[in-house]
Amino acid sequence: MKKVLEGSHAVSEAVRLARVQVMSAYPITPQTHIVEALSEYCSNGAMNARFLCVESEHSAMAAVIGAASGGVRTFTATSSQGLALMHELLHWASAARLPIVMAEVNRALAPGWNIWMDQTDSLAQRDTGWIQLYCEDGQEVFDTTLQAFRLAEKVSLPVMVVLDAFFLSHTFEPVDVPDQDIVDGFLPPFLPRFELNTDNPFAIGQMAAPTIYMEMRHSIQKAMERVPGELDQVEQEFAATFNRRYGPMEAIHCDDAEVIMVVTGTAASTCRKVISDLRAINEQVGMLKLRMFRPFPTDLIRQVLGSAHKIAVIDRNFSFGVSGIFAQEVRAALCNYKGHPSVFGYIAGLGGRDVTPETLEEIYWKTKSTDKPDAESIWIGLNPYSSFQSRSNS
Amino acid sequence: MEDCQIMLQQKISDKDYMYPGHVACPGCGAAIAMRFALKALGEKTMMVIPACCWGVIAGPYPQTSLKVPILHTAFATAGATASGLRAALDMKEDTETTVVAWAGDGGTFDIGIQALSGAVERNEDFIYVCYDNEAYMNTGVQRSSATPFGSRTTTTPGKDWKRSRKKNITEILAAHRIPYAATASIAFPEDMIQKFNVAKQLKGGTRFLHVFASCPTGWRIPTEISVKIARLAVQTNVFPLYEIKNGIDYRLNYKGDRPVTDYLKVQGRFKHLTDDDIKQIQDMVDEDWELLRRKMENNLVT
Known part of the structure; x- marks a missing residue:
């Protein structure tokens, strides 16, 4: 019922x-x-x-x-x-x-x-x-x-x-x-x-x-x-x-995707809409929703992500001194895979900040327009005028 | 004080629920305590043991030194783990089995007191036993809040012997108004077994037993006087034997009359104490005794 x-x-x-x-x-x-x-x-x-x-x-x-x-x-x-x-x-x-x-x-x-x-x-x-x-x-x-x-x-x-x-x-x-x-x-x-x-x-x-x-x-x-x-x-x-099943992960439009966005939790719902809009304008984008994180589905990750050019992992988390944790795990899964794609790590939506369709679109376009990630982590939506930004160098 | 009496019973079961070959140190009071406790509790008992000497004495995988089931658990959790196990047995309608949390003074007075207080406030239906050897013996004799004033340990060494008093755990437990809280000593096995019998019968709430368990290794005493030292603690009123029902009904089981120096002088952990220090300890013991006596006299239950 x-x-x-x-x-x-x-x-x-x-x-x-x-x-x-x-x-x-x-x-x-x-x-x-x-x-x-x-x-x-x-x-x-x-x-x-x-x-x-x-x-x-x-x-x-x-x-x-x-x-x-x-x-x-x-x-x-x-x-x-x-x-x-x-x-x-x-x-x-x-x-x-x-x-x-x-x-x-x-x-x-x-x-x-x-x-x-x-x-x-x-x-x-x-x-x-x-x-x-x-x-x-x-x-x-x-x-x-x-x-x-x-x-x-x-x-x-x-x-x-x-x-x-x-x-x-x-x-x-x-x-x-x-x-x-x-x-x-x-x-x-x-x-x-x-x-x-x-x-x-x-x-x-x-x-x-x-x-x-x-x-x-x-x-x-x-x-x-x-x-x-x-x-x-x-x-x-x-x-x-x-009459319902989810699997350890769900891949959408990944077969022919040049950029695959890796998402978890409610951000996956937002991403579904973004993917659909981008496909409508003929962008070769896919989405991987990760449901099972432990054990980490390494083989499936390789199968689904291995043939793409670029992977954009959205992390609503951070491991200080390294990177987002999902990005870390995806990189580790792919590192021994011959000719593996570039993995872009995006940090977004920490501490309850919204991850909106615009956030995900920004991540997509940024990934598409860049050859290789210029940093281990790319922080999305930081306020440049925050007092913490000016203090961060000291 | 006239009704002060040690509990005696005629017969102690000759059945043992402990195997020989356990790995306790020679003269270990905690091993003696377990042996007598299980004689009273019997085979329908489940032991919950957090990190403590007994975590070792009980034996490494796949061995066990007890003939009852043991659930080993993390240091701070005896009260909570025992609560969960009791709840599982209740759901399985097993009302016969007694759940016993069996912890040292570290797991009771210090790191485990939060979980213990929580369980006791809920009046969980189990027996909680603290076998008190007055320091972290399993890790090499570091001070606990059960370490008495005057004692040297490896973290209160040399001139920095412990200058704060031992925490009064029995009164803390009684303040939760649980059905039964009592002290017991390995030197008074009839009294201890009788108290375990009382605790076993009083189902439906938390019963707390504070068992004085001497430690030759940590107290720097010869192994053969382990029980004698425990007896002297009672005879000098350093560790009075008494019971409290419902947090208000006090009953004293033994009245000591010997000076504390008899107890202190024979232990290496106190050998640095001067006559003035010993006098100070005698005053503290007298003060505690007077406090206990007043509680007895002002019993709300007659």
């Missing part, structure tokens, strides 16, 4: 229908609407679940680690500072092979305090062993959250479902919310690979000597390598029920 939902409630509806058993979270704008709805569901009986109102995000992740070790389906949600505070336990969750699902609302890190859209928070967690899926609209948020539980439980790794602050979390869109029995058909009850049991006592997460630690880490990578195939399987089953 179609409902008009904000992105946050696309998450909470999916979590309700996933029959999550234990949730824990600490409130942070713009994640709050997710956890408020879930608290309400626990209170009014819409969900048979426990919601632990803990005193920090660090404890929220610890609580779901404890619950998942007890063999139940778990969920948490956070953003920005909260995700940063969880960092230690993100490593713990993946290395303990716990299929925790987390909604992460992309928000800028302080200082200065900024509650708006920025991807640096989630991308800074790229090495923690979590699967990361970036969403474009409300329906995709709902669908990805449901898929995340299946995927996490298949490979015993945690999944982060990432959505843009406000542009997605607080924007209302029509979302198809199926009945419980249909969701149950897609997502069966959680069967833990292991769980704490007094009849069969063993230890989880204990000391690991140099003789075994490397093998443990290698097994996590082996699980990561299974993710593309398993996601494909999950999406096939999802499509059979719901």
Whole structure:
């Protein structure tokens, strides 16, 4: 049934229908609407679940680690500072092979305090062993959250479902919310690979000597390598029920494109319109929407981007001293590919600044008219009169 | 004070839930504490252990030194992880299993106090045990906020021995008005086992046990007097044995009458103390004892 939902409630509806058993979270704008709805569901009986109102995000992740070790389906949600505070336990969750699902609302890190859209928070967690899926609209948020539980439980790794602050979390869109029995058909009850049991006592997460630690880490990578195939399987089953699928990425007009724009999140929607307008005036432009960032779909990236002349990566994030993070990853994927295209890295829309059709058009024309990128990163829309611009040289 | 009595029970289970061959140091009070605690708690117990000496004593993968399940967890998280595990068991309608968070003084007094206070404020249904060896022993004897006034550690060395008082964790926990908070000592096993029995029966809220666990390595004492030192701590009122129900109902279990010097003089960590320093410690102990006595006398519950 179609409902008009904000992105946050696309998450909470999916979590309700996933029959999550234990949730824990600490409130942070713009994640709050997710956890408020879930608290309400626990209170009014819409969900048979426990919601632990803990005193920090660090404890929220610890609580779901404890619950998942007890063999139940778990969920948490956070953003920005909260995700940063969880960092230690993100490593713990993946290395303990716990299929925790987390909604992460992309928000800028302080200082200065900024509650708006920025991807640096989630991308800074790229090495923690979590699967990361970036969403474009409300329906995709709902669908990805449901898929995340299946995927996490298949490979015993945690999944982060990432959505843009406000542009997605607080924007209302029509979302198809199926009945419980249909969701149950897609997502069966959680069967833990292991769980704490007094009849069969063993230890989880204990000391690991140099003789075994490397093998443990290698097994996590082996699980990561299974993710593309398993996601494909999950999406096939999802499509059979719901008639929708997304893939790890979506390529539009890439086959004959000379310039391909690489985008993520809600910027993909804007880019669809820009691409369509540019094609209408016979520009050879394509677009690659990246949905799965971890594991990074290196082979697909090479297939889709390899034959283009120029790649324009739009990063709403930045790794200081290097470049935008998606650009970095795309460059790394292409570097061993013979005759690979030039990769232009564009920084735009940090801290909630809009990425408008004009922004993307500017990026396209700039890429088209330049032979090679003259810098690792090209910052779009900087105000030359800002006091920070005059100070930046001192 | 007349009703002050050590809890005695006739029989201690001869069943052990700890394997021999664990890797604790000789004379380790924390190992003794676990052995007796599990005699009371039994096999329907799940241990949540953050970083601490017990993270090592429990054994490396794939071994374990306990006959109950162990969930090892990050340093600051014992209270939160135990909350989550309890919630999972509740959802599976397992009301029989007791969840126990088992942490050292660092994981309780310092880095873990936020998660502990959060869990205790929610009155989570588990037993939290702090085995207190009064410093970061696992990392090589660095001071914690459980390190007593006068003690040398590797981060309070030489003339810079610790000059601030030990944090009173039991009173902090009692201030959360939890159903049960008690101190216990490895030198009084009947009393300790009885307290674990009481804690096990009081389901439905947080029960906190502060267990004094001597550390020969860190305290610079011979291993064979580990238990004796723990006994002296009680006999000198340095570590009084008492219980608090619902944060208001105080009950003292032992009244010490020996001078603190008997306790301090036999430990290397205190050997630098002058007579004046010892006098100062005696005054602090007397003051704490008087405070405790007044709380007993002003019990709201009679």
